[in-house]
Amino acid sequence: MKVRASAPGKAILFGEHAVVYGKPAIAVAINRKAIITIREGTDDAINVQIPDLDVYGQIDIDNQEICLINNEETSKTPSASSDTSSTSNDLSYDAGILKYIQTALFSDEFKPDHGLDIQVDLEIPIGAGLGSSAAITVATLAAAARYHRQELTLEKLAHMAHQVELEVQGAASPLDTTLSTYGGFIYFTHKEGALKIKPALEMPLVVGYTAEPGNTGMLIERVRKLRQNHPNLIGPLLDTMEKLTNEARDAITSGEEKRVAELMNINQGLLDALGVNTLELSDLIYEARNAGAIGSKITGAGGGGSIIAYCPGKTREVLEKLESVENAFQVSISQKGVTW
Ligand code: PMV
Numbered sequence: 339m340k341v342r343a344s345a346p347g348k349a350i351l352f353g354e355h356a357v358v359y360g361k362p363a364i365a366v367a368i369n370r371k372a373i374i375t376i377r378e379g380t381d382d383a384i385n386v387q388i389p390d391l392d393v394y395g396q397i398d399i400d401n402q403e404i405c406l407i408n409n410e411e412t413s414k415t416p417s418a419s420s421d422t423s424s425t426s427n428d429l430s431y432d433a434g435i436l437k438y439i440q441t442a443l444f445s446d447e448f449k450p451d452h453g454l455d456i457q458v459d460l461e462i463p464i465g466a467g468l469g470s471s472a473a474i475t476v477a478t479l480a481a482a483a484r485y486h487r488q489e490l491t492l493e494k495l496a497h498m499a500h501q502v503e504l505e506v507q508g509a510a511s512p513l514d515t516t517l518s519t520y521g522g523f524i525y526f527t528h529k530e531g532a533l534k535i536k537p538a539l540e541m542p543l544v545v546g547y548t549a550e551p552g553n554t555g556m557l558i559e560r561v562r563k564l565r566q567n568h569p570n571l572i573g574p575l576l577d578t579m580e581k582l583t584n585e586a587r588d589a590i591t592s593g594e595e596k597r598v599a600e601l602m603n604i605n606q607g608l609l610d611a612l613g614v615n616t617l618e619l620s621d622l623i624y625e626a627r628n629a630g631a632i633g634s635k636i637t638g639a640g641g642g643g644s645i646i647a648y649c650p651g652k653t654r655e656v657l658e659k660l661e662s663v664e665n666a667f668q669v670s671i672s673q674k675g676v677t678w
Pocket of ligand 1 (some may be wrong): 468510558640
């Protein structure tokens with residue numbers, strides 16, 4: 339028995355962080371996915387391999403403990419201890435992905451009663467603000483549903499995936515899991531969920547990402563503390579982000595290229611004020627603008643991770659520039675969400 343499911347990552351154009359406080363956001367599913375393959379196990383454990391990250395782990399069926407199996411040839415194992423295994427409390431960032439898989443697999447619906455071999459293939463860089471954890475979670479749940487021959491509506495899948503993110507991260511908006519489930523170009527509100535946007539202009543986008551991963555949970559917590567310490571400042575700042583996102587939706591649907599770009603740049607200034615910028619991200623943002631992007635900003639949680647650049651007529655120039663500084667790729671919008 340072998341099943342496979344895949345789900346796309348995402349890039350946020352407007353409204354990250356504000357969306358955690360009930361504000362709207364605009365985001366696209368991207369042409370890069372997480373692919374999960376589940377096979378019947380060769381022993382009693384759940385063996386998970388993520389070859390792209392050199393991460394190999396085992397999840398105990400009875401106590402759900404994650405045990406990382408060190409690969410001597412890799413440095414991507416938890417801290418440089420001489421142990422041959424580690425438990426879930428001291429997982430490195432890469433290996434932290436196992437926590438999403440474990441939580442998704444052991445959700446009430448799909449509790450495994452025999453060993454499984456799970457392979458995770460990643461086209462999305464992790465910790466880059468591109469929704470890798472949501473894509474992995476959605477694809478794992480979809481694959482598990484297929485494996486157990488259970489019906490799962492997209493609505494239920496999106497809901498379950500959000501619960502997994504909440505459990506693992508402590509805080510998360512449903513934005514990432516919604517995009518990984520449904521795909522497309524969306525305006526997201528907490529009240530109405532994902533509303534499809536029909537852009538009246540081309541959206542040539544380039545993502546540049548740093549080697550340094552951003553830790554979403556930590557960054558959400560940082561913003562929460564800032565808001566707590568400065569309620570009179572951060573409250574109105576989040577309100578401004580809401581207005582900005584709503585203006586951006588109008589600008590996108592009425593084809594106002596320059597206005598979209600200006601709003602991206604203003605959004606960047608507000609994200610900087612929230613304390614989620616870094617020197618490396620700033621560098622990429624200004625390199626992109628110097629190479630011809632008319633708008634550029636952090637995408638996702640920040641603190642490392644990625645920027646997104648809007649570059650009508652200058653995609654090649656911006657891509658080449660960002661590639662010369664860090665890593666970059668051109669984004670195309672995936673209209674497809676989860677596939678299983
Ligand atoms: O960096 P990512 O892909 O985890 O995106 C985080 C986006 C936030 O708005 C900061 C958090 C959220 O859950 O929406």
